[in-house]
Amino acid sequence: MDKHLLICQIKTVRDLAPLVSGTTEIGERNTIVLHLKKDCFNAMEDTEFEQVKRILFDPNIIAILIIDCEFSMSLYEKMYVFDLCFVSNGGALQFDPKHENGLRFLHLLFSPKTSLGKEARILDYQELQNYGFANAFLRKESLIEDLESEIRSLTMDRTREQLYGIKSCMNAYKDCCLFGKTLITDPEPSCFCQLALLKTEEDKK
């Protein structure tokens, strides 16, 4: 497995404890993957979630969620701390059109213009994919290989500074769109110009 990749299997809220307490050894890893095998995010206290958010929101980290369980709309209210969401064979959404906040986050994170209708139902992993509610599907039987392939395809030739800049911008805009905060300092100009300078220097060598 790629040494830059840290995968945490989450079956109970106790499995989140190392992330919550900050004792997870991240080290050189720049990609953290939470493989959710049980929908236990809601069992976290707010303070615990804030700690997990602090780690996953770090612009030096690519944060990936793999949904491999049946889950409720409430997960969307916390899923924004990730950069990407994959779904595996066990992934299925208990779609509830009356869960307004979950629906709002679902639209903002994946598919602002998709209408899911008014009927509560279960959407399996194929339907989640068809609706665009996942970045990719990872086959259960080759999950790690599929995951590594997706990450390679995503980050190939991207510099640390680029990934940092893109995520810094994303985080700032998530705060605005998801929580209605005013964007006081747009990070885009600074990130863009700094990358331009780095690229110019690089091209001169």
Place this chain on the structure above:
Amino acid sequence: MRHEFETIIYEESEGIAYLCINMPPANKMKSQFLMEISMVIKEYALTTNASGIIIYGSGRHFSSGADVGELLEFISSHTIVEDGAVTHYPEWYLDCKESFMQLFHMKIPVISAIGGFCIGSGFELALSSHIRICESGARLGLPESTFGLLPGVNGTFRLSEEAGFFHAYELIVKGSLIDSREAKQMGMIDLLVQRKSSLDYARKLIAFINEHCSDYSFANRFHFLDGFKEYYFS
């Protein structure tokens, strides 16, 4: 009224304002364009009495994006960094960013009629409009990451709003170009039409909006777009 600049043609005709990106064949955006577009938006588009604005590219393509080599040189020579922080930005860059956002906040419909390539800062200009009508066979995307950069003119923010944060992140990091059909599925464009017909449909849409309402706003644009689709496509 018609004003022809070095890289842009601005024209008002029959109550519609047209902003034509005019650097054929691919409408590659040189620094001259990035300066002219801010001026045209601020001096003409923002003060127009037209009932709508249409942005399009001359010839086959909307725009193949910025001339990266020239852009890098221009930014490097006009940016000052002190102690690791940018203390001075190129003025034209901040003007461009601001003018794109001002276009986005206009109270009349702003429609991009897209054909061919619509990429990089070209796509960011299209994202600054309210509605994107795109021809089949078009290619869209933000490939700045493949040049060592990231989208610099509100592209990250606007693409996230149109396609969702997770898909926007993936597209921006990968720098992928996608075709018009996939762009429609992802919500990056609003209406998919036949080749060479986007400009015509953009005119029809503005006429439709004018005929059916007096309270157009960005927030209710889909109400009119849905009505338009039902009228012309069902």
